[in-house]
Structures are given as C-alpha cells and as structure tokens.
Amino acid sequence: MRKLLAAVCLYTMLVWQPSVGQTLGIASAPNPRISVRSGIYDPSLDAKVEALLHKMTLEEKVGQLAQYSAGQPTGPGTGRTDYEDMIAKGQIGALFNISTAKETNAYQRIAVEKSRLHIPIVFGLDVINGFRTEFPIPLGLASSWDPLLVEHVTRIAAREASASGIRWTFSPMVDIARDARWGRMAEGAGEDPFLGSEMAAAYVRGYQGSRLDTPDSIAACAKHYVGYGAAEGGRDYNTTEISEHTLRQFYLPPFHAAVNAGAATIMSAFNAINGVPASANPFTLQQVLRKEWGFRGVVDSDWEAVGELIPHGIANDGLTAVRKGFLAGVDMDMTSSLYHDHLAQLVRLGQIPQVRLDESVRRVLRLKFALGLFDRPYTDETHEAEAMLRPEAISLARTAAERSFVLLKNSPGPNNTPILPISNDVHDIALIGPLADDPPNTESLAKLDRNEDLISFRAALSKHVGEQHLFRIRGADITGGTDEDQAAAVAAAGKADVVVLALGEDTAMSGEAASRSKLGLPGRQQELLEKVVATGKPVVLILFSGRPLTLPWAFEHVPAVLAAWFPGIQAGPALVRTLFGESNPSGKLVVSWPRSVGQEPLYYNALSTGRPIDNTDPTKPPSDDKYLSRYIDELNSPQFPFGYGLSYTSLRYGATELSRVQLKASSLNAMLNARGVREIALTASAEVTNTGSRTAEEVVQVYVRLQGTSVAQPVRALKGFRRITLAPGETKKVAFDLGPDAFAMWNDRNLFAAEPAKVSIWISPDSAHGTAGAVEIVP
Numbered sequence: 001m002r003k004l005l006a007a008v009c010l011y012t013m014l015v016w017q018p019s020v021g022q023t024l025g026i027a028s029a030p031n032p033r034i035s036v037r038s039g040i041y042d043p044s045l046d047a048k049v050e051a052l053l054h055k056m057t058l059e060e061k062v063g064q065l066a067q068y069s070a071g072q073p074t075g076p077g078t079g080r081t082d083y084e085d086m087i088a089k090g091q092i093g094a095l096f097n098i099s100t101a102k103e104t105n106a107y108q109r110i111a112v113e114k115s116r117l118h119i120p121i122v123f124g125l126d127v128i129n130g131f132r133t134e135f136p137i138p139l140g141l142a143s144s145w146d147p148l149l150v151e152h153v154t155r156i157a158a159r160e161a162s163a164s165g166i167r168w169t170f171s172p173m174v175d176i177a178r179d180a181r182w183g184r185m186a187e188g189a190g191e192d193p194f195l196g197s198e199m200a201a202a203y204v205r206g207y208q209g210s211r212l213d214t215p216d217s218i219a220a221c222a223k224h225y226v227g228y229g230a231a232e233g234g235r236d237y238n239t240t241e242i243s244e245h246t247l248r249q250f251y252l253p254p255f256h257a258a259v260n261a262g263a264a265t266i267m268s269a270f271n272a273i274n275g276v277p278a279s280a281n282p283f284t285l286q287q288v289l290r291k292e293w294g295f296r297g298v299v300d301s302d303w304e305a306v307g308e309l310i311p312h313g314i315a316n317d318g319l320t321a322v323r324k325g326f327l328a329g330v331d332m333d334m335t336s337s338l339y340h341d342h343l344a345q346l347v348r349l350g351q352i353p354q355v356r357l358d359e360s361v362r363r364v365l366r367l368k369f370a371l372g373l374f375d376r377p378y379t380d381e382t383h384e385a386e387a388m389l390r391p392e393a394i395s396l397a398r399t400a401a402e403r404s405f406v407l408l409k410n411s412p413g414p415n416n417t418p419i420l421p422i423s424n425d426v427h428d429i430a431l432i433g434p435l436a437d438d439p440p441n442t443e444s445l446a447k448l449d450r451n452e453d454l455i456s457f458r459a460a461l462s463k464h465v466g467e468q469h470l471f472r473i474r475g476a477d478i479t480g481g482t483d484e485d486q487a488a489a490v491a492a493a494g495k496a497d498v499v500v501l502a503l504g505e506d507t508a509m510s511g512e513a514a515s516r517s518k519l520g521l522p523g524r525q526q527e528l529l530e531k532v533v534a535t536g537k538p539v540v541l542i543l544f545s546g547r548p549l550t551l552p553w554a555f556e557h558v559p560a561v562l563a564a565w566f567p568g569i570q571a572g573p574a575l576v577r578t579l580f581g582e583s584n585p586s587g588k589l590v591v592s593w594p595r596s597v598g599q600e601p602l603y604y605n606a607l608s609t610g611r612p613i614d615n616t617d618p619t620k621p622p623s624d625d626k627y628l629s630r631y632i633d634e635l636n637s638p639q640f641p642f643g644y645g646l647s648y649t650s651l652r653y654g655a656t657e658l659s660r661v662q663l664k665a666s667s668l669n670a671m672l673n674a675r676g677v678r679e680i681a682l683t684a685s686a687e688v689t690n691t692g693s694r695t696a697e698e699v700v701q702v703y704v705r706l707q708g709t710s711v712a713q714p715v716r717a718l719k720g721f722r723r724i725t726l727a728p729g730e731t732k733k734v735a736f737d738l739g740p741d742a743f744a745m746w747n748d749r750n751l752f753a754a755e756p757a758k759v760s761i762w763i764s765p766d767s768a769h770g771t772a773g774a775v776e777i778v779p
C-alpha cells in the first residue's frame with residue numbers, strides 16, 4: 001500500500017503542475033481498476049424510483065423515453081416544434097442541443113411546474129472537448145497518453161457545462177478507429193483497446209466526479225456502442241463486419257472500461273454489425289452489456305437510429321422499428337419520435353411487455369435521481385458566466401495542447417542543427433498557410449465556438465517575435481487559392497530567417513459525416529508547400545488535422561513537422577512555447593500514420609498472416625519475394641508507427657528484462673478468476689536514458705506478443721505505459737508490473753483466458769522498436 005501511495009505521489013509530482021492539480025481539487029491518480037458503484041448503482045434510489053413509477057400512466061412512462069433536439073440540430077431534423085406543449089403533457093424525458101442556463105431553466109420550469117408528475121428534464125449536449133473552455137480534440141488529448149490530464153480536462157468541462165444546466169454529455173466517444181478516412185477518428189482515442197480503455201475511464205471519472213449528484217457533475221455517455229469505427233471504407237454510417245472474437249478483443253474493451261468506471265449512459269450506434277444494426281442488437285445490448293457487464297444505466301439511441309432501422313432493412317414500418325429497437329435494449333429514442341408514436345400502442349397490443357417498459361423507465365428515473373435533479377432541477381443563472389473560462393481552465397487548456405502535439409520529424413536544417421526549437425536569435429519569421437489565424441478552423445470540434453476565446457497561432461507568434469518581424473501571408477485557402485497568393489508566400493519566405501507553414505484540414509473536414517477518400521493536403525496546399533521549401537529556407541510544418549494526413553513528400557523534404565491536431569483555445573501560446581522550446585513535445589501517436597490511403601485500415605496490433613513480410617525498414621530494400629502479404633507499390637509499414645513521437649532530446653532504451661522466464665497458464669487463469677486484489681504475474685523493466693541536453697518527458701510503453709495460441713494474436717499489443725521525466729544524462733529503470741490479463745486472450749471459445757504460448761515483451765518508445773524479452777507460458 002505504502003509503495004502504491006509513493007508511486008502515486010511520484011507520478012503526480014512528475015506529471016502534474018501542482019498549481020493546476022490543487023486548484024482542481026483532485027488529490028491523486030485514481031486506480032483505474034476500482035469500479036464506481038455509486039450514482040446510478042446506488043440502491044437507496046430504488047425506493048424513490050419505484051414510488052414514482054407507480055404513479056405513472058402508460059403515456060407518461062413512454063414520455064420519459066423520448067428525447068429531442070431543441071437547439072442547433074446535429075443531424076437530420078424531426079421537424080417538431082411543439083416541445084413546450086409536449087413537456088407540459090409529460091411527453092419528453094430529455095432535451096439536448098440547448099446550451100444556456102436561461103434556456104434550460106425555461107424548459108425545466110414547464111416540466112417541473114406544469115407536468116402532472118413534475119418530473120424534471122435532463123439536458124444533454126455533445127460536450128466533446130470542453131464546453132466554453134475548448135481543449136484539444138479527443139485525438140489530440142489521447143496523444144498526451146495522460147489519463148490524469150484527461151480527467152482534469154473533463155472535470156472542467158463538467159463544471160462549465162453544468163453551470164449552463166447541462167447534466168449529460170454525449171461523450172466520451174470510445175470507438176476504436178483504425179481507418180483515417182473515417183472523420184470521427186478525431187473524436188476518439190485512436191486504434192488501441194488498452195489505451196482506449198484507460199482514456200474512456202478517465203473521461204468518465206472527470207465528467208461524473210466523485211458523486212453524480214453534486215451540481216457540477218454530469219452524466220457521461222460512452223458511444224457509439226459498438227463497432228461504429230469499423231465502418232467499411234471509412235465511410236461514416238457504413239456497415240461493419242466484426243467477428244465476435246474481434247469485437248471482444250478490440251471494440252468492446254473501452255466500453256467495458258467506461259462501464260466499470262461508472263458511466264451512467266451508453267449510446268447505441270448507427271452501424272449494422274454483421275447485418276444486425278447496433279441499435280437493435282440483442283447480443284451487444286443485452287448479452288454483453290446487461291448480462292455480462294451488469295450495466296444498469298440508460299441506453300440512448302444515436303440520432304434517429306431507431307427510425308434508421310427501416311432504411312437498414314430490418315423493419316418496414318415505424319411500429320416494427322420500435323419493437324425491434326426497444327426489445328433489443330434501447331431505452332431512450334433520440335429524435336426519431338417513434339417511441340412517442342408507437343411504444344404505448346405496442347404495450348397495449350402485448351407486443352412489448354409492460355415489465356420491459358417499466359425497466360427502461362426505471363433506468364431513466366434512476367439517472368435523474370442520481371443526478372439530484374428532483375432536488376435541484378434549476379440552474380443558478382447568476383453564476384453561469386463566472387464558471388466559464390476560469391484561469392485554471394485556460395492554463396489547463398494550454399498544458400493539454402502542449403501535451404497533445406506530436407513531433408513527427410526534426411532533422412538538421414541548413415546550419416546542421418535540428419530546426420526545432422527555433423532559436424530566440426531568429427529575427428524574421430514568415431508565417432504561411434491558411435490555418436494560422438482562422439479561429440473556426442483551428443480550434444476544435446466543440447459546438448460553442450466563440451472566436452473571441454481563442455488566442456490564435458498568429459497572434460501568439462506575433463507577440464513573441466514582434467509584429468515587424470512576422471511576415472504573415474496565407475499563400476492559399478484550405479481548398480483553393482491563386483498563383484498570386486503563392487507568389488506572395490514565396491516572396492515572404494525569401495525575406496525570412498525561418499518559415500513556419502500552418503497547413504492541413506479545417507475542422508469541418510473531420511468529425512461526423514466527414515469521411516475522406518483522399519488523405520493529402522486539400523486544395524493547393526501541397527503546391528504551396530513545395531514552392532516554399534524550394535526557397536531553401538529552413539521550414540517548419542505545423543499540421544492541423546483531425547486525422548493523420550498522407551504527406552510522403554513533406555516527410556522527405558521538410559526538416560521539421562509537428563502534428564498539432566486541433567489544439568483548442570490556447571492553440572497560439574501552446575504552439576509558440578513549443579516552437580521556441582519552452583515546452584518540449586511529448587505527445588505520441590495513438591493511430592498509425594499511413595504512407596498512402598491505400599494502406600487503410602492500418603493499425604499496429606494486426607495479425608501476422610501466413611505470409612508476413614518484414615519491410616518495416618524503409619532504408620533496406622524490401623524483400624523481392626512476390627508471394628508475400630504486401631503491396632507491389634507501397635511498403636506495409638506506416639509512415640510513423642503507433643506510439644511514435646519525438647522530443648527535443650534523445651533517449652536510449654536498454655534491453656527488456658523480465659522477472660520470470662516461465663509462467664503457468666493454470667496459475668494465470670486462477671489469478672484471472674480471483675476477484676478483488678490484482679495480482680502481478682511478471683515484472684518487465686528496462687533502463688531509459690536521456691542522452692540529450694534537455695529534460696525529457698517520455699511515454700514509455702510495454703507491448704506483448706503471444707504465439708502458439710488457439711486464436712492468432714496481434715504482432716504486438718499494448719499492455720501498459722507510463723510518462724516519466726528524465727533530466728539530461730539521467731537514467732531510470734522503468735518497471736511494469738503486468739497482471740494476468742496481459743497474458744490472456746479471447747480464445748477459440750470466446751472466453752478470456754491464458755493459454756500455453758511463447759511470449760515476447762518489449763519496453764519501447766513506440767510500437768515498432770525496442771528489444772524483446774522472452775518468456776514461456778506452460779500449461
């Protein structure tokens with residue numbers, strides 16, 4: 001115990017600026033394995049729920065299961081406008097897409113004062129990466145590999161959103177994303193189930209706080225259950241084929257982690273899984289979620305997902321869609337209005353049992369009791385403004401942005417030293433590109449974009465170097481531009497000591513309904529890049545995007561490239577501090593960065609195939625054997641692997657050492673089956689040395705491969721990671737205590753168990769390097 005406390009303190013000291021942690025009142029790093037069985041799981045709520053349920057008419061029960069968007073729509077509209085009347089009649093349980101205390105209070109007053117049973121409304125919103133204080137997009141936040149940071153970010157988001165009456169966020173998106181064409185990759189934590197699970201739990205802890213019924217806590221909604229990220233061809237809303245094995249091994253774990261962290265709600269997805277839409281899927285919604293995981297919260301459909309069972313082809317009318325969706329386990333209908341139209345009739349016809357209806361209504365009522373809405377339905381409008389953009393929130397937004405940046409390349413420039421950080425002796429900088437000072441394009445995916453909150457890259461850079469030393473030329477628009485624009489950019493570059501290019505996508509090019517079939521720079525930006533590089537000036541490329549972009553030319557010819565994602569309202573200060581070395585980049589990729597779009601879907605934790613090819617090293621000629629699993633025109637390996645990211649210092653990893661050479665499958669399985677204390681199966685360690693001249697913050701990763709098992713396992717699978725700080729010249733031995741789960745797998749009977757296997761373990765800076773240690777699992 002003492003050891004654990006010491007580790008937690010050390011971690012907090014290393015990772016966190018005390019001032020930020022203290023202001024937020026979060027004392028220590030949480031134990032991700034402790035389930036939060038309070039809130040919706042609190043048994044003391046049951047009596048209140050039953051008493052209220054008892055008083056409700058059939059129509060009032062159905063009303064609690066209907067949810068509508070009352071503000072800016074975030075999907076195809078339902079065309080309803082009669083919400084006030086419906087609320088007064090008890091026909092609406094939840095509203096979303098409104099975002100001020102005044103509006104939420106106005107609707108709440110109708111529910112509480114005019115409806116027969118005075119049941120409050122729960123107000124929801126897509127609070128994705130902050131509410132008023134906009135943080136980096138989730139893909140960027142995940143690139144910090146810092147769950148505690150994410151927990152702090154979501155705590156702030158909860159405080160701000162709840163000050164406006166929002167007590168339910170449709171976040172986190174915990175979909176595994178393996179295909180950069182899919183625009184919603186931007187909203188999640190990338191391709192890995194282990195990292196995704198750590199992040200999912202952190203989001204939930206931050207939003208829901210220590211108690212759901214404190215006024216500044218908001219209910220989390222883990223979405224989109226499940227498999228949505230596996231959309232074929234990366235095309236949003238498309239269908240998916242996912243075997244039960246793959247579902248359990250890759251797509252379900254982050255949802256399970258969110259449930260274990262106490263997530264109050266889950267959103268059922270749009271996609272079909274093996275032909276059965278996720279919003280009418282008894283296997284995922286009942287067997288896995290309710291029976292195996294014991295989830296007691298609300299399952300909310302995604303926007304119109306119940307109505308979409310008709311175009312999916314499993315229902316020919318609204319009545320059937322409701323019957324299938326509801327009986328499969330969708331409690332609440334977001335926007336389709338079909339529960340409102342047909343659910344009562346189906347109960348009367350006996351096609352939906354009354355007890356089944358009561359179950360769903362109980363869940364919604366329990367959520368509202370757990371949030372304390374019956375005691376405090378209204379929001380104090382006089383405190384709303386002061387809750388927003390508080391100094392600690394802004395400072396956290398900057399820290400989060402800095403930790404989200406991934407330095408992809410930093411080679412020597414013309415004077416033979418790495419281009420970054422830019423020396424303070426540099427006088428004149430040309431800032432070129434369409435993404436340096438255009439707030440809506442550089443901030444985030446959050447819905448409340450307010451340009452005045454942002455400190456743009458241009459503003460911060462101009463302040464740093466002095467306006468007279470900054471030559472600002474756009475050079476191109478995101479999707480267009482003229483020859484004259486480009487000529488002006490080249491002229492500005494020619495006058496400068498260093499050129500900083502801000503290129504990429506705008507925010508509308510990722511997120512929902514923003515799939516791309518090409519992943520290069522849009523418009524004429526590639527042309528602009530090539531012309532500016534041709535000036536021979538030192539060039540730094542800052543990429544803004546919601547996904548990796550395929551830029552092989554840039555990675556060959558531009559000396560320094562930083563992936564900035566969409567950094568949020570502190571984009572400018574965070575970028576300037578990073579470019580000039582006040583902050584040392586420490587983010588690492590959470591998605592494999594493709595060389596070309598044809599490699600997608602691309603993910604590191606793939607299976608080997610029967611004809612693997614080792615063409616991972618681009619400096620060596622690829623094998624010329626034709627009959628291998630390969631492309632004839634591209635390497636298999638990514639441009640940059642999962643887990644990759646440079647910093648302004650250099651690191652050396654020693655060999656992976658293991659505390660044991662042999663493990664027993666039977667003992668591992670006994671440990672897995674033992675409830676309670678988590679046992680250590682093996683300790684893996686390695687020395688990591690900072691060989692450079694700056695302090696390093698390094699995310700050390702541990703990967704495992706199992707060979708000889710009943711079901712083929714990934715060539716590597718992440719099983720742990722830790723952020724450490726190393727002074728120049730310092731060496732630390734980094735040890736990972738691996739539990740039995742690191743050596744178990746979903747076997748050929750779809751059971752999670754250990755099997756005899758040959759095991760390789762790497763402690764490494766990313767998923768493609770490091771020296772493996774070996775251990776054997778015997779029966």
Ligand code: NOJ
Nearest residue numbers: 074075126170302303512
């Ligand atoms: C549809 C999106 O898929 C979902 O993520 C979002 O929460 C809802 N619209 C509500 O805006």
